[in-house]
Amino acid sequence: MSKISFSSDYTKGAHPKILEALSDNNFNQMPGYGTDEICERAKDKIRKACECPEAEIFFLLGGTQTNQTVIDMLLKPYEGVIAAGTGHIAVHEAGAIEFSGHKVLTISPAGAETDTERYGSEIGKINAEELKAYVQAFYSDDNHEHMVFPGAVYISHPTEYGTLYTKKELTDISKVCRELDLPLFLDGARLGYGLMSKRTDVTLKDIAELTDVFYIGGTKVGALFGEAVVFPKGFPTKHPVPIIKQHGALLAKGWILGLQFDTLFTDDLYFEISKNAIEMAELLKEHLKEKGYRFLLDSPTNQQFVAIDKEKLKEIEPYVGYSYWQNFSESQVVIRLATDWATTKEDIDKLMQYL
DSSP states (O other), rough: OOEEOOOOSOSSSSOHHHHHHHHHTOOOOOOOOOOOHHHHHHHHHHHHHTTOOOOEEEESSSSHHHHHHHHHHHOOTTTEEEETTTTTTHHHTTHHHHHHHEEEEEEETTOSSSSGGOOTTTTTTTOOOHHHHHHHHHHHHHGGGGOOOEEEEEEESSOTTOOOOOOOHHHHHHHHHHHTOOEEEEEOOTTHHHOOOOOOOHHHHHHHOOOOEEEETTTTTTTOEEEEEETTTSSSSSSSHHHHTTOOOOOEEEEHHHHHHHHTTTTHHHHHHHHHHHHHEEEHHHHHTTTOOOEEOSSSSEEEEEEEEEHHHHTTTTTTEEEEEEEEESSSEEEEEOOOOOHHHHHHHHHHHHH
């Protein structure tokens, strides 16, 4: 049998409707840098979906580029961004934020030596009390003028561990951020999978109301590439385009990005294909439990973290693509298996033949 990959949710190309739209518009001549009518149409559809008619929106290529550009836009030169110790910008972006001149200021949970000690529904998240205590501790330090100031807060939804913020948690964090005058940035690389989880009470409208900036991930949710950055209350700077361009993020053929989101936000396609990933993850989880596999945590989204014997892993490695996550015990490691917008029941059945 050929190798089947569950290593991530961006290993496939794009939804057929996007490919069809790109083909249909391939020979149309468009203005550059996202100033075309297709981008404007996509922005209007996103504003409608967010129930936020005044939102400013721009389209970027990928998650790391988006995080770096947005955070640089939010911060003064002497400021850093607060994030969970397991946050994507703190671990898996090769120091991209630091490369742009800003420090990632990490928070670990109370009572835990590292953020990876917090399991269950909490791992990967920060909470409002920890956030407030962190900032208060900074300003109570008599030497804080010689330190990197906290200038913004970064969270992701879903988190690196597939966990989700509740509406109350998000509301509490938002309240603290507004009290402390810290813009709140939500990384939505997998946002569709969070919104369609059966265990969420957070909507796109809630996110638009409670954050200062967030992005709707396309790369991992049916697009060839692309992220839609949404500023619900408008840009934090008078001139965002030069900052975007300084980060190499202003795509000349911007209409290609706009076209993908125009397609994704037509007839609820974004939400329908996100729902598929959740349904397939639930099916995968059910089959794994039947076979007696243990999980690192109970993830409500498309990323499942499974403990597997090291010897079994060697056996399936030629046939199954996965992501190594961490050691679990002397004889077991944790691997991540990710479903996506195009995963089928046949894919799950094939995977289970090896597991």
